[in-house]
Structures are given as C-alpha cells and as structure tokens.
Amino acid sequence: MKVQLRKFVKEDIPNKVRWINDRNNNQYLHYDLPLNIPQTEIWYENNKYRTDRYDAVIVCDDVAVGLIGLLSISGGRAEYYVTLGEREFKGKGIAKKATDLLLHYAFFEIGLQEVYLYTEIDNIGAQRLFERCGFIEMALERDSALNRGRNVDRYYYVVSSDYKSKG
Template structure:
C-alpha cells in the first residue's frame, strides 16, 4: 500500500495544492453546497456543517488517501479539492477526483491542479495507474482529463439518474507507462 500520510504542498503557476487548514472549511462548505457541484458529482446529499467540519478536520490524518485543498494563487482562496483514494492493491491503482467550486471554474485551475497531482503521484509512489469516473453531462471535465493524459477505458451505461434521465459514466485511466511517454515527448 502506498503510504499517503505525508501531505505535500505542491506549487503551480496558478494554484497551490496543500493540506487542509481549519480556515478552509467555510470555503469547502460553499463548494459542497453549490448546485453545479452537487449535480456534476452525482451527489444527492447536502451535508450539514457539522459533518463537513468533522470530515475536513480529519483529512490530514489519513494514510490511505490524499486530500488536498486547491488554492487559487491570484486570490489566495480555497476553490476546491483534489483527492486520490480507493487504493486497488491488485492493479496498483488509485482513484482520482477533483471538485472545483464557482470561484475557481473556467480559468484552467482544474487542469493545472490535475497535472500537479498526477505528476506528484507518479513521481512519489509506485502506482501503476490512476483511474477516474466522469458523467457524460460533464464535457468540461472530460476535456481536462483527456488533456492531462487520461483515456477512456469503459462506459457504465445509466450509472446516474438525473432529472428523469439515465446518464452514462465514463471510466478513464492514466497508466504510468502512458504518463512516462507523455513526459518524454514533452507533452503535458
């Protein structure tokens, strides 16, 4: 198992990925209550403040996952989170997900955050792949994932019901081998 108890600070041009601090919780609560975040993540639950405080207060203690705040450097404010979790010891794989609230959208912050965490994970662990799932009604996220090297692996048809319609979920993967080839070729 990859030990992720060490929570790094990763600095990019536009974002900083860092461990959560107590002052970040109100910003994450805003993100989690945003209707677009709720819809795009397929969530059907609105968490109360106590649950959110308890959750984010324990993220830095977890050795089996990496949860980092995304800080917009231009405003010095938390706009979301990156998470690497769900270790699969057979495939030497972990799941990746990202959540960006309204303050951080449509400015390339999610792309940079994905590139930073992707590189960190492959440079600092022995993982063979990162996986993720994205709903068909989220083409913006699909483009980010494709741009950062993820490729479609499978489709889970009708994975989510949204407003009376069944929505497919796209399962994507980025292998260490593909990541190495992208880096060697001078790609993202």
C-alpha cells in the same frame, strides 16, 4: 497564475461545504446534499489520518479555489476527483494545472501505477479536461451510479504511470 496543492485541513471545511452545495458545482457530484459544517467536521475527523486517500485544496495565487484528491489508494491504483469551487477561477486552466500536479504526486511521489475516474456521460467539460490531462476513456458503464434518485451512465477513464505532463 501560480497553482499549488496543499493538504486539506479543518479550516477548509466552510469552503468545502459552500463549494459542494453550490448548484453550479454539484450537478455531477455524488454527495448527500446539502452538506453542513457539523457533518463535514465528522467526515474530516474520520478521514484526516487515512493513508488510502489524499484530500487537497487547489490554491491559485494564494486563494483556495477548489478540491482535488485521490481515493481508494491501494495496489498501485487510486481514484481521482476534482471540483473547482470558485466560479471566477473557472475556465482559466487551473483545474488542468492542479490535475497535472496531482498526477505528478500520484506517480512520482507515492509511486502509483494507475489513476482512474468515473464521469457521467453528460459531463462534457470534465471529459475535455480529463483527456487534456492524459486520461483515456476505457469503457462506458450503463446505469453504474445513482445521482439524485436516477441511474446514470458513466465513462471510466484511466491514466497510467507512463503519464507525461502536457504542461
């Protein structure tokens, strides 16, 4: 299985909308749902040249299967995100490989010192992924986000530039 990352392009918008609107994918995502093509095209046009973010598509064996990226790139830090959108590609280690590729990019290509993320406390599968990728749970933040009208508790995770891919 060959996993690669490539920069998000306008032609990826229909996949993004489909993946984010899928109930199997969006339980822990903090989006105004449902997404639609016109609003996502506006998002794309507003973000495509920004240097404080990196939006990529996860490609497995030449098939686009998800989204991954870095937000708020500043001061040697960035926030990580990932969504594996295609159901039949889940549970095969693709998100792990994609995360390893993204962290290599973050630390060795753009010189970040730290990548962090937040995950809701109930998102156990994601926490397992993050820990396998070298992220360390740093804090529990109570009522730190709003998801579908309710306050949720989230863990704050960090991985630093001394990161070593666990292959």
